[in-house]
Amino acid sequence: MSRKHQEEEVGQVYGEIAPAYEALFPVLHRYEDRVERFLAEAVAADSRVLDVGCGPGLHTRDLPLTVDVVGTDLSPEMLELARRARPAGAWHRHSYYQPFPEEWGRFQAALAIGCLDFCDDLPRVLGHLASTLEPGGRALLTVLERRPGLEGHEEARHEVQTAGPAVTLHLYSFEETARAMTDAGLFPRAYTHATGWVQLAEQRTMWFGWWDVERH
Numbered sequence: 001m002s003r004k005h006q007e008e009e010v011g012q013v014y015g016e017i018a019p020a021y022e023a024l025f026p027v028l029h030r031y032e033d034r035v036e037r038f039l040a041e042a043v044a045a046d047s048r049v050l051d052v053g054c055g056p057g058l059h060t061r062d063l064p065l066t067v068d069v070v071g072t073d074l075s076p077e078m079l080e081l082a083r084r085a086r087p088a089g090a091w092h093r094h095s096y097y098q099p100f101p102e103e104w105g106r107f108q109a110a111l112a113i114g115c116l117d118f119c120d121d122l123p124r125v126l127g128h129l130a131s132t133l134e135p136g137g138r139a140l141l142t143v144l145e146r147r148p149g150l151e152g153h154e155e156a157r158h159e160v161q162t163a164g165p166a167v168t169l170h171l172y173s174f175e176e177t178a179r180a181m182t183d184a185g186l187f188p189r190a191y192t193h194a195t196g197w198v199q200l201a202e203q204r205t206m207w208f209g210w211w212d213v214e215r216h
Helices: 003-028 034-042 076-085 122-132 174-183
Strands: 048-052 068-073 090-093 107-112 133-144 157-160 167-170 186-199 204-215
Touching: 003 076, 003 167, 003 186, 034 107, 034 133, 048 122, 068 076, 076 090, 107 122, 122 133, 122 174, 122 186, 133 186, 174 186, 174 204
Parallel strands: 048 068, 048 107, 068 090, 107 133
Antiparallel strands: 133 204, 157 167, 186 204
């Protein structure tokens, strides 16, 4: 299956759940306050923030209006919800595997929360993301981490059946992720292995590597 087709299926899945996503969010996600703490520390009043895999824009909708928010997603339905929640933002359908347009400019901060799971070429995707950050810019990224002995995390690929098409999750070891980060020019400030989201069909909690990185 081509990457384009895979992304279309991911977009379809999230498009179908878009109307209920905000209500389901507390049930699905176990982010605690990690995203909020990062934004409070990394985003100044005049910052530009890139939100990759933004969904309905839950993480950035309440940032001060002086903050310039640009969001991307694979689902037009999710982007429409984000647009309604923060009309001042710029919301675009954009493939993970394509460079970000130069006309979007550079950013002081970026998020990629719960979306790199669908990428089968992490170094390429991180390289594109790093290129959007100004030197000294920071990003908070999550990567499904492959760990022997942790149920559902032992293999590099994990198929998830949804009400629509099945989607493939891609899991990377700590070492693979760290190498991809540094090769992209992203250097870790902080890392933790912690809960990410709940896979309802299998009643299983999925675990992320949470990476707070800085572009040098």
